[in-house]
Amino acid sequence: MSENPNDSQPREDSEYAVVMRNVHKWFGPFHVLKNLNLNVTRGEKIVICGPSGSGKSTLIRCINRLEEHQEGDIIVDGTELTNDLKHIDKVRSEVGMVFQHFNLFPHLTVLENCTLAPIWVKKMPKAEAEEIAMKYLERVKIPEQAHKYPGQLSGGQQQRVAIARSLCKRPRIMLFDEPTSALDPEMIKEVLDVMVELAGEGITMLCVTHEMGFAKTVADRVIFMDGGEIIEQNSPQEFFDNPQHDRTKLFLSQILDHT
């Protein structure tokens, strides 16, 4: 950490949950994130939307280093993401993530899915880990499924297990990558309900989703991305009622026509 460009203003960065400054990322020759700047305050709920390929998933995947950015700074809860594995571990211990396709471990039971990280990463005794896991499984309303395998549950139940799994390490920031896009329509609500409840608890949330109803109820800020850039960001009310940019208007007209 010899060349930390933030030394002049460390306090400011660590006051935010996430700071992204002039972030660029390429997949091979493809420029996916272009000069992104984003400050997320603690406890803020942010919904990110945009057409597919706009870089919204890549953006949140950079926050827990599932993707590496090539230029710019990303500072998560005061820790700058560099190649230093200790920093990555620290960030990952504070950031939970929920995936579009759940990514539960199919060879482990629901309970084992939830206790894996606490037992092996946090070295917690098994009994304590199970107690915490059951607490979160109750929060997502499926304690009775604890001893089943993920393959025996419905999509909505699996996604709720995935939420419980990431909550088990008590993250301060939660990332959701299109958590309801792979679900059958009748299961979307049960997952969104859990997310709304979670939002009420002061956790910082960044959520890539096209559920505009969710955005309206929960979000403090809605961000619209296209072509690797943040085109527009605003409070949900302003964003939906009074979009500024033409591309935002086009996008909103396309997704809201059907809902």
Place this chain on the structure above:
Amino acid sequence: MKPISYKIGEHPDLPPPASVTGPLAWVRNNLFSSPTNVVMTLVSVWLLFELIPPMLNWMLFDAAFSGENRDACRAQAGGACWAFIAERFRLFTYGFYPAEERWRVNLAFVLLLLALVPVLYDRLPLRKYGLYYSMVFPLIAGWLLLGGWGLAPVDTDQFGGFMLTLVIGVTGIAFSLPIGILLAMGRQSSLPVIRLVCVGFIEFIRGVPLITLLFVASTMLNYFLPKGTVFDLLLRVLIMVTLFASAYMAEVIRGGLQAIPKGQVEAAEAIGMKYWQSMRLVVLPQALKISIPGIVNTFIGLYKDTTLVIIIGLLDPLGIGRSSLADTKWTGLHNEVYLFVAIFFFISCFSMSRYSLYLEKKLQTEHDH
């Protein structure tokens, strides 16, 4: 069945009619479901009728179980002469292991069976301690078989027969799996040097016949190693057989690793697991499960390939058989010898195959069970 009407929404699940389940239905569905099927069934029954009784007659009812030599057998009955096998049974089992020390082989065999229990059966109480024992078993077995530290030393060129097969087979199986896993992971490594070494090793070993490697082990290594190094022939064979099987194992496991969706590793990383943790706890358990048929296939191949050591002068059961057939007392009894050896191999390989099926079924987590 008389028609019963239920209110809409209250129709219970009824048991299926007998034509769908019972044994008669099974026979109809599986043996006589179509004209082709009927013909196949009849032909099979006829073939079994023609084959089984003569085989049983030769093997059992017309067989001679005692006798001094071939002619004594033939005088008793026209079938198999098992007296030959009976006389050579110890040779087949222990090779030239000194008679007064054979209890050590027996003990090692019993200990092997005990060591297998915790490995194969995961519901054993106190399995963890059983596994510790399984891990030290190779040392105990090595001590028992080779001697030293209070036991009379036995040279490895006295090893032979089924015992030799088991020594090579079990060693190869026990070590090729972990080495294969490491090679498969190395082949997918993001570090080019590791990847290159693993790919080079795998492709070289796979591109060369096992016999060539055994020859290298038995003769060529003497040129490469410093003069005066004593490097036991059997040990060299063990190393070569293990490396050979590892290369195949690596490719089988690589297939399993590639079948695991990227999201599994990402989920493991996202909850904070390190590379080795995510491999051990998330990726490998799934990849190995998918690879079970291929892994056991490789095990069985390796086990049967142990017969190739005959070429460099080690006396496996086939080697013992061949040298026994040279005895003028018992000339011409090839069928008995090869059938006997075949039965031994079949029992071992069939058990492995059955166990793999059991394991696949047990690890099935997709549906209710």
